[in-house]
Amino acid sequence: MNRNMNTLLTRLGNHNPRSLSVPETIPLTLSSVFAFEDVDSLNQVYEGEAEGFIYSRMTNPVHEALKEVMRTIDGGEDALVFSSGMAAITSTLITHLEAGDHVLASHALYGETYEFLKYQLSKFHIDVTFVDFGDENIDRYFNPKTRLVYTETISNPLMNVNDLRKLAEAAHIHGAKMVVDNTFATPVVCQPLAHGADIVIYSATKYLCGHGDVTGGIVVSDQETIRAIDKVGTLYGGCMSPFDAWILIRSLKTLELRMKEHSRNALKLATFFNNHPKINKVFYPGLNSSPCYDRASSLFNNQLFGGMLTIDLKGAEDSYRTFIDHLVGIKFVPSLAGVKTSVCSPAITSHRNLNDQELEEAGIAKSFIRISTGLEHIDDLIAEFDSVLNLI
Ligand SMILES: *Cc1c(COP(=O)(O)O)cnc(C)c1O
Numbered sequence: 001m002n003r004n005m006n007t008l009l010t011r012l013g014n015h016n017p018r019s020l021s022v023p024e025t026i027p028l029t030l031s032s033v034f035a036f037e038d039v040d041s042l043n044q045v046y047e048g049e050a051e052g053f054i055y056s057r058m059t060n061p062v063h064e065a066l067k068e069v070m071r072t073i074d075g076g077e078d079a080l081v082f083s084s085g086m087a088a089i090t091s092t093l094i095t096h097l098e099a100g101d102h103v104l105a106s107h108a109l110y111g112e113t114y115e116f117l118k119y120q121l122s123k124f125h126i127d128v129t130f131v132d133f134g135d136e137n138i139d140r141y142f143n144p145k146t147r148l149v150y151t152e153t154i155s156n157p158l159m160n161v162n163d164l165r166k167l168a169e170a171a172h173i174h175g176a177k178m179v180v181d182n183t184f185a186t187p188v189v190c191q192p193l194a195h196g197a198d199i200v201i202y203s204a205t206k207y208l209c210g211h212g213d214v215t216g217g218i219v220v221s222d223q224e225t226i227r228a229i230d231k232v233g234t235l236y237g238g239c240m241s242p243f244d245a246w247i248l249i250r251s252l253k254t255l256e257l258r259m260k261e262h263s264r265n266a267l268k269l270a271t272f273f274n275n276h277p278k279i280n281k282v283f284y285p286g287l288n289s290s291p292c293y294d295r296a297s298s299l300f301n302n303q304l305f306g307g308m309l310t311i312d313l314k315g316a317e318d319s320y321r322t323f324i325d326h327l328v329g330i331k332f333v334p335s336l337a338g339v340k341t342s343v344c345s346p347a348i349t350s351h352r353n354l355n356d357q358e359l360e361e362a363g364i365a366k367s368f369i370r371i372s373t374g375l376e377h378i379d380d381l382i383a384e385f386d387s388v389l390n391l392i
């Protein structure tokens with residue numbers, strides 16, 4: 001064996017144990033590339049005739065394990081993982097669209113999804129119509145070039161629940177696919193594929209991770225669609241780090257427990273706010289009084305409505321400032337879905353780019369506070385919110 005130091009340093013440390021036992025949890029395979037025994041082995045893996053990996057931008061053992069979890073809990077044939085929710089969204093859109101095509105999208109979408117649809121797709125001469133999917137007659141917005149219908153299960157910040165079955169039916173009649181961003185609901189609360197959606201997308205950064213330490217995206221669909229998105233996604237290069245995939249596999253083990261508790265706490269908070277004299281209105285699909293309650297009950301699993309709610313404060317226009325600035329244990333965070341409860345003001349975070357008129361058209365007031373309900377004891381949450389409400 002060559003004893004030169006550099007040769008030793010570069011070749012050692014790759015011990016792959018052969019033993020009668022296997023690791024009880026998945027090993028973190030950080031390898032960006034894989035070595036082959038011989039030319040035949042490489043040819044077989046490339047042609048899909050033998051199991052094996054090539055290059056981690058394409059896929060990696062940890063990615064495969066995460067895909068298996070996601071396709072199973074979402075009831076899809078296959079899945080893909082990405083470096084962020086936006087990478088999942090943009091790769092899915094670009095795969096399905098070309099110049100001259102048309103997209104029908106909800107008017108109430110995650111800010112950056114809206115920006116991509118409106119300002120990036122137009123560069124490729126792809127036309128997007130933004131529609132209120134609560135509209136009874138959406139058929140009139142389709143045209144022969146409509147390829148995709150794009151929506152979110154629960155909209156932000158009004159927490160409207162879209163009629164996924166009706167939208168999927170309309171999409172299919174017009175030969176389009178329906179894409180649903182299910183980030184707020186997760187497969188625990190809603191499985192859009194079972195209601196007719198063709199493609200489900202997640203920002204794994206939110207509840208799938210749930211602990212605020214991963215940025216990632218996931219797509220679940222049928223095998224043919226996944227193969228097509230995979231080809232394009234590999235070119236655009238938004239691949240998930242194997243470490244993030246590993247953390248997500250670990251986080252997903254508690255997804256159902258977390259979503260049940262997020263939902264239970266959110267319903268209790270919504271009920272508390274609904275009866276509070278300092279609150280104008282509560283937006284939460286799990287409240288009996290919500291206009292979305294019946295639809296949400298029929299689409300959602302086990303009477304769970306998720307952890308996100310929005311409240312409209314009474315009082316002066318800057319009451320949101322007093323509210324946010326006096327919270328102590330509950331943090332002001334421009335994201336969501338962690339184990340700790342957090343609040344944000346949609347007008348100065350997610351919808352900051354809208355002017356006053358656009359905010360009004362979107363039905364968003366400066367007095368709105370969006371709450372991401374965490375896993376604390378409900379009594380502590382109610383006590384802290386009650387104390388700041390008494391200041392406005
Ligand atoms: C956060 C979020 C995204 C974007 O995901 P990133 O992981 O931040 O890229 C997309 N859709 C929804 C509904 C989100 O909340």
